[in-house]
Amino acid sequence: MLSIVICSKDKNQFINVSKNIEETIGIDYEIIKIDNINNDFGICKAYNAGASLSKYQLLCFVHEDILVHTQNWGKVIINFFNKNQEAGILGVAGSKYKSIVPSIWAQGLYNTDSLNIIQHYADTVANINSTVKFDEVKTLDGVFLCCTKEIWSKNKFDEINFDKFHFYDLDFCTQVGQYNKIYATGEILIEHFSSGNLNRDWVEYSVKYTRKWLHILPLGNLSRNQQKLIEWRNRKILFFRMNILNYPLIDILKIFFSWKFISNSSLYDVIGFVVKLFLTRIKIIKSDKFY
Numbered sequence: 001m002l003s004i005v006i007c008s009k010d011k012n013q014f015i016n017v018s019k020n021i022e023e024t025i026g027i028d029y030e031i032i033k034i035d036n037i038n039n040d041f042g043i044c045k046a047y048n049a050g051a052s053l054s055k056y057q058l059l060c061f062v063h064e065d066i067l068v069h070t071q072n073w074g075k076v077i078i079n080f081f082n083k084n085q086e087a088g089i090l091g092v093a094g095s096k097y098k099s100i101v102p103s104i105w106a107q108g109l110y111n112t113d114s115l116n117i118i119q120h121y122a123d124t125v126a127n128i129n130s131t132v133k134f135d136e137v138k139t140l141d142g143v144f145l146c147c148t149k150e151i152w153s154k155n156k157f158d159e160i161n162f163d164k165f166h167f168y169d170l171d172f173c174t175q176v177g178q179y180n181k182i183y184a185t186g187e188i189l190i191e192h193f194s195s196g197n198l199n200r201d202w203v204e205y206s207v208k209y210t211r212k213w214l215h216i217l218p219l220g221n222l223s224r225n226q227q228k229l230i231e232w233r234n235r236k237i238l239f240f241r242m243n244i245l246n247y248p249l250i251d252i253l254k255i256f257f258s259w260k261f262i263s264n265s266s267l268y269d270v271i272g273f274v275v276k277l278f279l280t281r282i283k284i285i286k287s288d289k290f291y
Helices: 011-024 043-052 073-083 149-154 168-177 200-213 224-244 249-256 267-281
Strands: 002-008 029-035 058-062 066-068 087-091 093-095 113-115 117-120 125-128 134-137 144-148 181-185 190-192
Touching (some): 011 029, 029 043, 043 149, 058 149, 073 087, 087 168, 093 134, 144 149, 168 200, 224 267, 249 267
Parallel strands (some): 002 058
Antiparallel strands (some): 087 144, 134 181
16 A cells, blocks of 8 residues: 655646556556645645655655656555565665765666656657566655654655755755664656756755765765766856856856865866856856767
8 A cells, every 4th residue: 555645736747647656557546746836835844744744655656757668566566575675665766876066866887776767858768667576776756665663753855955846855855864773765667757957956955965974974885986077077067057047157166076086086187177168258168069
């Protein structure tokens, strides 16, 4: 039996996902709708409110703009948690590494990421199928997060620091991951009809997440060379994003030289990065050449 919590902002999407759940879940369930059509609160507050109303001991936090393609997926979740008492959270898209540099949950290198998802973007659709039934990871995409009610009660979503719609998932995984294992599964296929918006809110909360968890980042066991390449890649992505969002140059440089962001980087890389950043701001080179 499963309690499904949905923070709803779109009536039609909620109707569609409710019908899809009914047709595919294969077990007894309840849907707890937290109506947020007026955008009155962030997703952490919505999820905590929904979980507190749940009557079952297994929880599933899902976005409403999805469809589940797997039949009897509720049984997959029940069987998984029955067999894996050490498990904290189960999702469908995760990564084995989380950089110290602010980034999305995915890392994109060295087969670090484990996904079983049909992801819609503005101009394309990516169908990424994991061949691993259950893969231990450090992060999960918040599109689909399952845990026991006990895990949630000990590690509630941080609605103080993450009071909007970014980084609630990474923060939740990092909190739970200190004591329990995090998994991504290839046994449940999700279709997701929207992608993230890397706006100024995303930048703000990405930095907030890193500040909160700086004492344990990075997460994951990779070689020094692999870590260096991922950290440097994510650094360029972050500051490219800040650049096209027209952050003041001084604000970008303050973050660039913060914490351990320039560790394991050559002087040549650092100087080259700063020069290229400056040239994009004075329109000598195009922003799309920054990365």
